[in-house]
Amino acid sequence: MTTANPSVTDTTITDIAMAEHGTSLWKDAWTRLKKNRLALIGLGVLVSFIIIALLTPWIAPYSYETQNLDLGATPPSAQHWLGTDIFGRDLLTLIMYGGRISLAVGFVATAVALIIGVTYGAIAGYVGGKTDAAMMRFVDILYALPFMIFIVLLMVVFGRNLLLLFLAIGAVEWLTMARIMRSQVQSLRQQEFVEAAVSLGLGPATIIRRHLIPNALGPMIVYTTLTIPGVMLLEAFLSFLGLGIQPPQTSWGLLISYGAETMEEFPWLLIFPGLALSLTLFSLNFLGDGLRDALDVRSSKD
Amino acid sequence: MSLLDVQNLRVSFHTRNGEVKAVDDVSFTVESGKITAIIGESGSGKSVACYSLLGLIPMPPGKVEGGKALFGGADLLQMSEAELRQIRGRDITMIFQDPMTCLNPYMTIGDQLVEPIIYHKGVSKNEARLRAIELLEEVGMRDPQSTIDDYPHQFSGGMRQRVMIAMALINEPKLLIADEPTTALDVTIQAQILKLMADLQKKRDIGVIFISHDLAVVADIADQIIVMQKGKVVEHSDRKGIFENAQHPYTRKLLAAIPSGTKEVSSEQRAPLISIRNLNTWFGQGKHKEPVKAVNDVTLDIRKGEILGLVGESGSGKSTLGRSILRLVPITSGTIEFDGIGVTALQGRELKNMRRRMQMIFQDPYASLNPRMSVYDTLAEPLLLHGMENKKTVERGVLKLMDNVGLARNFVRKYPHEFSGGQRQRIAIGRALATRPEFIVADEPVSALDVTIQAQILDLMLDLGKEYGLTMLFVSHDLAVVKHIADRIVVLFKGEIVEQGTGAELFENPQQDYTRQLLQSIPGRALLA
Incomplete structure (x- = not known):
């Protein structure tokens, strides 16, 4: 979160060489995260998946469009490590390209939701009163809209494309983010340090940016790591219904849904994409768990 | 024989920063019908010394390293958790600083009192209720017949503390441990609760351990006073001995810290x-x-x-x-x-x-400083906001403020959770002074x-x-x-x-x-x- 970076910390203290570097909360959190092996493994898996996804066009063993209908579906072999699908396409290549889409949807859509949700929720929670009531009623209305109809409408009006998918999913996920952020801010607002900031003469925008958001980040980050898997599954669901990614482009969700159709004949078509998605979800959950513990200030008091 | 005889108690906490001796070779006795006050500042080990007797400190990291605590002839420190459970809440009960956190907000105080009475005394519900009303009357609750059906939030802090005391008395304990029971209360209410405790203890002939950071609070009620510092007993005497003839410099420091004297006022009338x-x-x-x-x-x-x-x-x-x-x-x-x-x-x-x-x-x-901002950020914010300093000079301004409020300069990059309460208050004062x-x-x-x-x-x-x-x-x-x-x-x-x-x-x-x-x-x- 760039918003958490107050301008003051940019000024470096130069001539206090003896300044004992206190453990900054983030450094402290990182130290504690490093002790959590599961979270570290999760982080490692995620980072390598992201690197692979970025490099896919250069390192993928085959092209994902080239079909080889004569070959058909073959089990894993020396040429095709994870086998081929019914069109004779290399499954490893498909999973790598599918990962690009799935990870992008997961992270970008969540980031969109996070930015909108945090800002919206923080404003509603801090300003309070009638503004808060109006803002949250708007959220309630959006909640009440059937999600599928909303997406279908978007797709019909604007046509199908990836960017729209990000926006559509983000537009739905931010609602919960906003609610969580609002309740965080409401309890933080009662604290004396916020009152102190008011009496210093700081404006509402600065108070939200420097005093409220950084303190609400812990729970928000944790919720974010829980949202990403949800978003990936949502994309799979939309693609499965034909509202998301179109062939020949593919995603993990699509691969899984095709794999499920031919599960009995060609089980590897379901197992390997499913494994990729599960690994990502596990990693995210472990990382989320670890982050929650690491970001809890109180645990550093022992 | 003393009601409780603690000998050479030693308790350590094993943290990642090494072993901390929270209680180091502490001995004291508690007599029936007397109030024993344990005095010390936070971190002196006064609470740990009492909690460890009842197996109430988290173990690990806490560990009782040695000593004896004879209560009715048996050593509390040697007892199993099951045996201790028999003693806790029956022979030894406790009251705490914040009564609200000890009461279930969703149950009337009547239900919370009646339940343990039925459990421990095996009486009928009606009888238990009558007993509860008697108890509430004894602790000075106004009109217990009707207030017994109220919920905790409907009472003031002082009344809630009375309810807690009533709960502690249900089993006619022999020993009552009161941990800062009046610290969260107003002075007037504090005086009432102190009087109540002194009365009850005389009437029921129970031993009381009164834990407090404030010597003045126990000045009127304590029979003997134990002063603890850094896990050790530094002075142990009756009330008179402490207040009139304190030996240890730390006790004298505590006495001197009790605010007294009236400020000299100049007669000059200003606008x-x-x-x-x-x-x-x-x-x-x-x-x-x-x-x-x-x-x-x-x-x-x-x-x-x-x-x-x-x-x-x-x-x-x-x-x-x-x-x-x-x-x-x-x-x-x-x-x-x-x-x-x-x-x-x-x-x-x-x-x-x-x-x-x-x-x-x-x-x-603890609440008035933003936990995510270092001392530097906290103090620089008002300086920059009101243009007291510019980006080049702000760091000098921050250090000057720290000097003024008596904070060592090398703390400048530290965060609030790394400071003690007094140091934090110095930061807060510095922030208030920043705008001149x-x-x-x-x-x-x-x-x-x-x-x-x-x-x-x-x-x-x-x-x-x-x-x-x-x-x-x-x-x-x-x-x-x-x-x-x-x-x-x-x-x-x-x-x-x-x-x-x-x-x-x-x-x-x-x-x-x-x-x-x-x-x-x-x-x-x-x-x-």
């Missing part, structure tokens, strides 16, 4: 800096609702350079009055003038400028601190007040503290001013019953007079 006329601050006004009149028709002048003490119990509106002046709560009607400028109508840039001239120091240094204000509202700035730290912070505030030429509104429920620091004292009761005068006037010749009641509640006044 008012702040004039408040007919101020009303009401909350919760609705069409069909009577508003809560937190501040009701208050007219008051605060003169340039004076420290005005504002005294009253919780709910008297004293904090609201301070916050009204600072525009932190909206007022209902009336005028507040600061140096001739009406404060209530200011907007935008003018308001920001006014905020620079008035600052606030808060009660709870003319007026400061100090809202119970020392009531969350240990007594020795309290004295240091009060001295710091007096020094800085002089150095910066500050006018101060010092809000407190503690008359002894206010008398020590304030030039003039205003007594607030239910949102209205009932009496005002210099400390000497008020203490020697109080005009109102309420003021007299406040004065009589000051703990240990007989010994300290």
Whole structure:
């Protein structure tokens, strides 16, 4: 979160060489995260998946469009490590390209939701009163809209494309983010340090940016790591219904849904994409768990 | 034989920073029908010493390294958890600082009392209820017949503490451990609870361990006093021995820290800096609702350079009055003038400028500092905001502030959670002084601190007040503290001013019953007079 970076910390203290570097909360959190092996493994898996996804066009063993209908579906072999699908396409290549889409949807859509949700929720929670009531009623209305109809409408009006998918999913996920952020801010607002900031003469925008958001980040980050898997599954669901990614482009969700159709004949078509998605979800959950513990200030008091 | 005989108790905590000896070779005895007070500041091991006897410290990291605790002939430290459970809540009971966290908010106090009576005594529900009412009567609950069906939040702090005491008495314990039972209460309520405990203990002939950080609190009730510092007993004597003939320097320091003496007041009459006329601050006004009149028709002048003490119990509106002046709560009607400028109508840039001239120091240094901001960020923020310093000079400004409030410069990059309460309050004072204000509202700035730290912070505030030429509104429920620091004292009761005068006037010749009641509640006044 760039918003958490107050301008003051940019000024470096130069001539206090003896300044004992206190453990900054983030450094402290990182130290504690490093002790959590599961979270570290999760982080490692995620980072390598992201690197692979970025490099896919250069390192993928085959092209994902080239079909080889004569070959058909073959089990894993020396040429095709994870086998081929019914069109004779290399499954490893498909999973790598599918990962690009799935990870992008997961992270970008969540980031969109996070930015909108945090800002919206923080404003509603801090300003309070009638503004808060109006803002949250708007959220309630959006909640009440059937999600599928909303997406279908978007797709019909604007046509199908990836960017729209990000926006559509983000537009739905931010609602919960906003609610969580609002309740965080409401309890933080009662604290004396916020009152102190008011009496210093700081404006509402600065108070939200420097005093409220950084303190609400812990729970928000944790919720974010829980949202990403949800978003990936949502994309799979939309693609499965034909509202998301179109062939020949593919995603993990699509691969899984095709794999499920031919599960009995060609089980590897379901197992390997499913494994990729599960690994990502596990990693995210472990990382989320670890982050929650690491970001809890109180645990550093022992 | 003593009721409880603790010999050479040693308790350590094994943390990642190594072993900490929380209790180091502590011995004491508790007699039936006597009150034993254990005194020490936070971290002195006074609570750990008692909790470890009942197996109530987290183990690990805590570990009882050695010693004996003979209670009725058996060693508590050798008992299994199951055996201890038999003793806890039956022979030995406890009451804590914050009664609200110990009561279930979703059950009436009646249900919470009746249940254990049925469980332990095996009596019928009706009988248990009668017994509960008797208990409530014994602890001085008004009208227990009807209040027994109320929920905890419907009681005041003092009444809740009475409920806790009643719960602790259900099983007719032999030993009662009270951990800072009055620290969260107003002085007047504190006096009542202390009296109640002393009465009960005599009537029921039980032994009491009274844990506190404040020597003055136990001055009137303790039979023997144990002073602890850094896990060790430094002094152990009867009450007279401690208050009249303290041997150890630490005990003397504790005694010296009890605020006493009246501030010398110059007779010079100065012009008012702040004039408040007919101020009303009401909350919760609705069409069909009577508003809560937190501040009701208050007219008051605060003169340039004076420290005005504002005294009253919780709910008297004293904090609201301070916050009204600072525009932190909206007022209902009336005028507040600061140096001739009406404060209530200011907007935008003018308001920001006014905020620079008035600052606030808060009660709870744990809540008043942003946990995500280092000392540097906290102090630099106001300096930059009001252009007191620019980006190049801000770092010098921050260090100068730290020097002024007595914080070592090498703490500049540390975060609030790495400091003690007293150090945090110094940071908060530094932040308030950063804007070079003319007026400061100090809202119970020392009531969350240990007594020795309290004295240091009060001295710091007096020094800085002089150095910066500050006018101060010092809000407190503690008359002894206010008398020590304030030039003039205003007594607030239910949102209205009932009496005002210099400390000497008020203490020697109080005009109102309420003021007299406040004065009589000051703990240990007989010994300290």
